[in-house]
Amino acid sequence: MLHIPCPYCGPRDETEFHYGSEAHVAYPENSANLTDEEWAKFVFIRSNPKGWMAERWVHSAGCRRWFNVWRNTINHEFGPSYKPFTQQPKSPA
Amino acid sequence: MANMTRRRTVELPDHPDFLWVAEQKPKKSYDVIIIGAGGHGLATAYYLAKNHGITNVAVIEKGWLAGGNMGRNTTIIRSNYLWDESAGIYDHSLKLWENLEEEVGYEMFFSQRGVMTLAHSVSDVRSKQRNFYANHVNAVDSVWLTPEEVKEIAPIVNISEDIRYPVMGATFQPRGGIAKHDWVAWGYAKAAADLGVDIIQNCEVTGFDIVNGKVKGVKTTQGDIAANKVGMVAAGHTSVLANMAGFDVPLQSRPLQALVSPLLEQVLDTVIMSGAVHVYVSQAHKGELVMGAGTDSYNSYAQRGGFHVIEHQLAAACELFPIFERAHLLRTWGGIVDIAPDASPIIGLTPVENLYINSGWGTGGFKATPGSGWVMAATIANGEPDALAKPYALDRFISGHLIDEHGAAGVAH
Numbered sequence: 170m171l172h173i174p175c176p177y178c179g180p181r182d183e184t185e186f187h188y189g190s191e192a193h194v195a196y197p198e199n200s201a202n203l204t205d206e207e208w209a210k211f212v213f214i215r216s217n218p219k220g221w222m223a224e225r226w227v228h229s230a231g232c233r234r235w236f237n238v239w240r241n242t243i244n245h246e247f248g249p250s251y252k253p254f255t256q257q258p259k260s261p262a
Numbered sequence: 263m264a265n266m267t268r269r270r271t272v273e274l275p276d277h278p279d280f281l282w283v284a285e286q287k288p289k290k291s292y293d294v295i296i297i298g299a300g301g302h303g304l305a306t307a308y309y310l311a312k313n314h315g316i317t318n319v320a321v322i323e324k325g326w327l328a329g330g331n332m333g334r335n336t337t338i339i340r341s342n343y344l345w346d347e348s349a350g351i352y353d354h355s356l357k358l359w360e361n362l363e364e365e366v367g368y369e370m371f372f373s374q375r376g377v378m379t380l381a382h383s384v385s386d387v388r389s390k391q392r393n394f395y396a397n398h399v400n401a402v403d404s405v406w407l408t409p410e411e412v413k414e415i416a417p418i419v420n421i422s423e424d425i426r427y428p429v430m431g432a433t434f435q436p437r438g439g440i441a442k443h444d445w446v447a448w449g450y451a452k453a454a455a456d457l458g459v460d461i462i463q464n465c466e467v468t469g470f471d472i473v474n475g476k477v478k479g480v481k482t483t484q485g486d487i488a489a490n491k492v493g494m495v496a497a498g499h500t501s502v503l504a505n506m507a508g509f510d511v512p513l514q515s516r517p518l519q520a521l522v523s524p525l526l527e528q529v530l531d532t533v534i535m536s537g538a539v540h541v542y543v544s545q546a547h548k549g550e551l552v553m554g555a556g557t558d559s560y561n562s563y564a565q566r567g568g569f570h571v572i573e574h575q576l577a578a579a580c581e582l583f584p585i586f587e588r589a590h591l592l593r594t595w596g597g598i599v600d601i602a603p604d605a606s607p608i609i610g611l612t613p614v615e616n617l618y619i620n621s622g623w624g625t626g627g628f629k630a631t632p633g634s635g636w637v638m639a640a641t642i643a644n645g646e647p648d649a650l651a652k653p654y655a656l657d658r659f660i661s662g663h664l665i666d667e668h669g670a671a672g673v674a675h
Contacts, residue, residue: 170568171560184570188559190514209660213512213603217501219563242515242562 174250177232189225191215192237193257219243221262274442274548275369281448282455286462291488292320294642295480296495297467297503299323300332301443302620302627303495304450304461305635306642308366311457313636314643319459320489322482324466324499328447331497331627334565334597336520336542336554338533339629340377340438342397342404347653347665348606349400354650355633356437362632368449370441371547377438377533378412380419380582382427386538394433405434418529418585425581427539440533440544443628450635470507476615477507493618493642498563498598500621509613511621512659513600517558517567518625521576521594525549529585539578551589553579557599557625566596599624604664609637609654610647618642619656 171183197203197211216222222242227235239248239261248261294310296303299321310316323329339359341352363370381390397404409421409429421429451461462484469481470492479488494503498515526549535542540556555575558567572594580587602608602622607630609620620638623630633650640648647655653665 170570183568190561205660205662209512210510213659214510215512215514216510217514217561219499219502219515222561224560240560243564245562245564 171245172247173226174238174247175226175228175231176236176250176252177234178228181228181231185228185230186226187229189227189235192223192225221248221260223257223260274371277448278452281452282461284463286460288320288322288462288465288482288484288487289460291479292460293318293489294491294493295319295487295489296321296493297480298330298495298497299327299451299461299463300330300495300497301328301447301450301631302497302623302634302638303493304328304447304454305631306493306495306620306638307459307635308450308454308457309635309639310643311454311459313639316643317458319454320462320487321454321459322462322465322467322480322487324464324483326463327451327461328444331597331599332447333444334520334595335443335628336544336552337440337443337546337628338377338438338535338542338544338554338626339372339441340435340533341402341629342377342379342393342433342435342438343667344393344396345665345667346400348667349397349402351607351633351637351650351654352630353400353402354636355630358632358636359441360437363449366449366453368445368452370445370449372439372441373547374437374439375532375544376415376434376436377535378407378415378432378434380412380432380534380536380538381430382536382538383430387430390431390433397433397435403435403437405436407432407434416530416532416534418583419534420582420584427536427578427581429582438533440546442547446631450631467503467506470614470617472507472614475613477617491616491618491642493620493638495620495638497621497623497627498600500600500619504612504619507612507614507617511608511619511656512603513608513622514561515563515598515600516560517562517564517596518599519555519558519567519571519594519596521553521555521572522546522592523551523586523589524592526551526589536578536582539582540575541579541582543579543583550592551586557601558596563598564596565598569594599627601625603659605667606665607634607654608656609634609651610641610656612656616645
């Protein structure tokens with residue numbers, strides 16, 4: 170089981186959390202003018218890196234708040250976690 | 263209806279002493295290179311040689327043959343999906359299974375013991391019945407079972423009404439079943455090698471040679487290899503390869519876990535799946551119970567997942583099959599599955615000319631091994647999508663023609 174560092178509560182068991190996939194996927198600007206290709210990219214394409222990834226989790230059975238965290242998809246090691254709308258720490262890579 | 267007599271455990275025959283050249287080194291060039299020596303890659307190579315006469319083919323593999331999901335799945339074979347496109351490719355695959363051992367001359371322990379999918383709520387019953395009628399429209403065999411009929415086929419199922427997930431009915435596909443996955447890989451490998459295909463293990467792709475948007479070969483840990491055409495059949499690592507070739511794919515790689523019990527007397531001679539409780543179980547030929555779990559929630563390439571997923575699944579299994587409470591957990595493992603947004607595969611052309619993709623089989627690729635190889639071989643040989651593969655093109659995510667099989671797949675596939 171992952172031990173996830175919630176930036177509000179500290180490290181807690183994975184079963185207290187739900188996953189929110191890749192972080193920093195912004196809703197497109199000028200959405201009225203997007204092509205089908207651009208919509209497909211926003212709706213369906215997420216990076217799927219082998220290595221460090223910035224991702225979202227929600228501490229649903231704890232403080233119920235969303236946050237971002239760096240995690241390595243090769244060995245499940247966690248890097249720094251950080252609150253939304255704060256400066257993203259550099260990738261631990 | 264499935265064979266009602268209780269099966270006896272079987273001893274597996276000895277392997278032949280020669281299957282393929284184990285230490286094969288790559289030649290300088292090939293007509294076709296297939297990346298990935300799992301079931302789908304080996305089947306692709308076999309059908310390239312057998313159906314299309316293309317034998318100057320290499321299957322290159324970063325690890326060892328069938329060391330990925332081909333050696334990690336729960337071996338369930340069925341074709342009772344919801345949509346027409348799925349009936350097309352999965353039932354073609356099932357028809358190929360029905361003659362495969364004879365065709366390749368290799369025992370695979372293909373056993374049509376039936377696949378049962380349980381319904382546990384009113385909405386579950388309705389969606390499973392929708393599936394059952396859709397199967398009839400597509401001439402895919404399907405039977406609707408009452409709880410009593412479920413009990414008749416599988417006496418160990420608890421059909422009492424006072425459990426958390428009561429059995430309210432089930433769909434049953436008598437032609438479904440299981441096969442021994444490693445033997446399937448070896449059978450395809452041997453048959454492909456007999457036709458002249460090179461199988462090259464410990465050969466990891468590190469890049470592509472692409473000139474003017476056209477693939478010319480691959481860079482590997484065993485040197486550069488030229489090719490007229492390249493097929494990516496790399497399951498969980500497809501995103502990594504696609505990024506090397508300069509394009510994105512709508513796939514996420516997630517851990518999917520499975521487990522076995524020690525060898526037990528035969529108590530279950532069909533396959534039972536339940537999407538609602540996240541369990542699918544069969545009893546392998548030698549007697550071990552084989553069960554699959556749901557995927558872990560997060561992206562990973564680590565080939566392992568959390569034990570709480572196994573625990574959740576076993577709790578449900580013990581309620582549905584009270585006799586399992588006596589069994590022990592022998593071993594668990596994980597594989598990395600590539601999941602597309604609509605839980606259907608991505609097969610066909612890519613933005614790079616002569617580079618082909620076969621991926622996104624997610625949690626249910628084993629059953630499709632023959633059909634997937636068949637359509638991929640035709641797509642590569644003809645340079646255009648095979649008719650059965652056409653709906654699965656990468657551009658369906660732009661056109662919106664998704665083939666949404668989340669309902670038919672549940673977690674179990």
